[in-house]
Amino acid sequence: MLTLANIDVVYGGVIQVLRSANLEVREGQMVVLLGANGAGKTTTLKAISGLLHSDHGAVTAGRITLAGQDITHADPADIVKAGMVQVLEGRRVLEHLTVHQNLMVGAHLRSDRAAVKADLEKVYNYFPALPKLLDRTAGYLSGGEMQMVLIGRALMARPRLLILDEPSMGLAPILTQQLFQTISRIKREEGLTVLLVEQNARSAIAQCDYGYIMEGGRIVLHGSRESLEGNQDVQEFYLGMGAANDRTSYREVKHYRRRKRWLG
Amino acid sequence: MINLIQILIEGALVGLVYGLVAISFVVIYRASKIINLAQGEVVVVGAFLLWTFTAGAAAAGYPIPLALGLLLTFAGCVAFGWTVERTIFRPLIGQSAFTIFMAGVALLILLRGLTQLIWGAQSRSMPVILPEGALQLGPFLLNTRLLIGAVFTVVLTIALHAFFTRSRLGLRLAAVAEDHTTAHSLGVSVRQAIAVAWILGTMVATAAAVVLLSGSILSLEVAVIGFKALPVALLGGLESIRGAPLAGLIIGIFEALASAYLDPLTNGAASGLLPYAAMIAVLLIRPYGLFGWRRIERL
Numbered sequence: 001m002l003t004l005a006n007i008d009v010v011y012g013g014v015i016q017v018l019r020s021a022n023l024e025v026r027e028g029q030m031v032v033l034l035g036a037n038g039a040g041k042t043t044t045l046k047a048i049s050g051l052l053h054s055d056h057g058a059v060t061a062g063r064i065t066l067a068g069q070d071i072t073h074a075d076p077a078d079i080v081k082a083g084m085v086q087v088l089e090g091r092r093v094l095e096h097l098t099v100h101q102n103l104m105v106g107a108h109l110r111s112d113r114a115a116v117k118a119d120l121e122k123v124y125n126y127f128p129a130l131p132k133l134l135d136r137t138a139g140y141l142s143g144g145e146m147q148m149v150l151i152g153r154a155l156m157a158r159p160r161l162l163i164l165d166e167p168s169m170g171l172a173p174i175l176t177q178q179l180f181q182t183i184s185r186i187k188r189e190e191g192l193t194v195l196l197v198e199q200n201a202r203s204a205i206a207q208c209d210y211g212y213i214m215e216g217g218r219i220v221l222h223g224s225r226e227s228l229e230g231n232q233d234v235q236e237f238y239l240g241m242g243a244a245n246d247r248t249s250y251r252e253v254k255h256y257r258r259r260k261r262w263l264g
Numbered sequence: 265m266i267n268l269i270q271i272l273i274e275g276a277l278v279g280l281v282y283g284l285v286a287i288s289f290v291v292i293y294r295a296s297k298i299i300n301l302a303q304g305e306v307v308v309v310g311a312f313l314l315w316t317f318t319a320g321a322a323a324a325g326y327p328i329p330l331a332l333g334l335l336l337t338f339a340g341c342v343a344f345g346w347t348v349e350r351t352i353f354r355p356l357i358g359q360s361a362f363t364i365f366m367a368g369v370a371l372l373i374l375l376r377g378l379t380q381l382i383w384g385a386q387s388r389s390m391p392v393i394l395p396e397g398a399l400q401l402g403p404f405l406l407n408t409r410l411l412i413g414a415v416f417t418v419v420l421t422i423a424l425h426a427f428f429t430r431s432r433l434g435l436r437l438a439a440v441a442e443d444h445t446t447a448h449s450l451g452v453s454v455r456q457a458i459a460v461a462w463i464l465g466t467m468v469a470t471a472a473a474v475v476l477l478s479g480s481i482l483s484l485e486v487a488v489i490g491f492k493a494l495p496v497a498l499l500g501g502l503e504s505i506r507g508a509p510l511a512g513l514i515i516g517i518f519e520a521l522a523s524a525y526l527d528p529l530t531n532g533a534a535s536g537l538l539p540y541a542a543m544i545a546v547l548l549i550r551p552y553g554l555f556g557w558r559r560i561e562r563l
Contacts (some may be wrong), residue, residue: 022509048447049449051449052449054444054445075453076448076449076451077451077452077453079451080450080451085449085450085451086449087449088445088446088449092446092449094438094439094442094443094446094555095442095557096503097435097438097439097442097444098459101429101435101438104435105436105439105450105452106450107432107433107440108432108435108439108450108451108452109432109451111432112496113446145276153450157450175427182268216271233314
């Protein structure tokens, strides 16, 4: 459904952040993109959604296609129309609007009123706490409530591909778990394709069908959930299992990082 | 007592017309985060367009029916607002606030010059569009033109509020008012929203010109209304449509009271000074105005 082929992204004409990144999201899959801070995950998502421009970034090489359609340099509005919506990182609700208005902004491209109303009911079904918050100013909600509004707002656009950038950031573990369960349920019931960027690797890998690992602007490893869970490096670096626990000093960790298997 | 109430009524009616110009500030600011210092000049351009399609056309031997003249005026406004956005402010999207502020100053000077170049510096008499005279309400007199303007301001405020909170286009503009990147991510065309805001702002400014100048004298000095309405917009809150007429009422009434009671003691300076004193006081105490968007800080 979504393919990135050899994507390079440069900020400000000089800083190269993505180097020949390749990624594929198949229809109906939940794909997770993992990586340390600064690995280029958010840049990858912004490249896909056409949002690099506001950060003075640009795709300088490669091709991004959505359902066969080239969207490499497409306008964000056209990308949303084509069926892809991104929930940005950092809980960007429209702070001074009410929860209801936030949800309706999600449906601003749709004129089918009856279907919009039905979708609103669906969102309430996935997030039963929302109907009580409809008249509240979104900026004053709690983090968990904001995340519900954001995912609900994205669903109101009726996307085929939903992109989530670190939805669990700043949430309590129990909320994170509930959030991932709801995302899984939405994916299953709506036949949605999901691309997820996460720091919370354990929860993310447990829910995904396929995963990519990024480092230094490159995809360094990818595979199915089973292969990622079985991979020794993933276990040690992202799931906190195995030999990593024995290392006590930074020097040892640094030494170990140098011989990461996927870097050859 | 009757005299005092009469002063209050007059102040309130004039204040609501200030509110109308303030709404045009607010509509543009919400979408583009530009405080358009040249809004007074925009009112003048709207007024000259109105003159051209009414008295001007008649004087040139091509009389146009008033309704058509008004329609042509507002069509002209749409073209004007779109051109300003397209040629001056669109290329500056993403630039610093200072650059945009200076572009606003440049626009002010440019429009002043262009208006003079196209229409000349002489004063013109505007046709009577709104009924003249006064309505007798008990012992009080209400200026019909201002009364219609005030009612129009209130109706427009309600309509615009509904537009920004319920309609799809209005919600797009509201999203752009909040945050351009978030709006982009939701598929809102920020450029289109800003263009719509400029067109809407120019139309509201021209409506204010109709109310202010019907049956009156049109000259380049009319632009001063922009600087009279700026403190009103700041007092109401630059993002608040509903705040503009309320702040207009406050400033209008204070101005009328100052004009009646303080001006005789201050050689007429008090009423001119008061709106700006109020503006500075508001900026010191509530930088976001009475009803503007307070920055929500999460700690």
